[in-house]
Amino acid sequence: MASLMGACDGEPPKPAPATSPPPPDTQIVQLTADGARHFTPSTISVHPGKVRIVLATTGEMKHTFTSPTLGVNSGEIPAGKSVTLDFNVPKTGEYPFYCAYHQGQGMAGTISVKA
Ligand SMILES: [Cu+2]
Incomplete structure (x- = not known):
């Protein structure tokens, strides 16, 4: 039985990049x-930068994804569907979003954008 001490798994370690890689073009x-x-x-x-939200509705309810400060409005998303929303976030900050139908019941969130 071979010892695993110091064993090589066949995958040489990749050299560390000299600089950190650029952020992906679109954040999903x-x-x-x-x-x-x-x-x-x-x-x-x-x-x-560029953000893509892939939003799926689950359950038996239609929703929206609405963020006036980011200029994003999905419109009605029927129950059981999914939509893709592409938009650009220009700068850091906290951007609220909500569901236009259920905002009054607290269906809301925050896009937290940090450098
Ligand atoms: Cu809703």
Whole structure:
């Protein structure tokens, strides 16, 4: 039985990059809007730049994803559907979003944008 001490698994370690790699061109965020009128996650953390939200509605309820400060409005998303929302976040900050139908019941969240 061979000892595993110091064994090589056949995958040489990659050299560390001299500089940190550039951020991906588009930041992809998966989000759900459920039948209990919640967004999950309710806080979305991204960096300034291009953002793509892939929002799926679960449960038997239609929703929207609306963020006036970012100029994003999905319009009605029927129950059980998913939409892709592409937009640009120009700078750091906290951007609220909500569901236009259920905002009054607290269906809201925050896009937290940090450098
Ligand atoms: Cu809703």
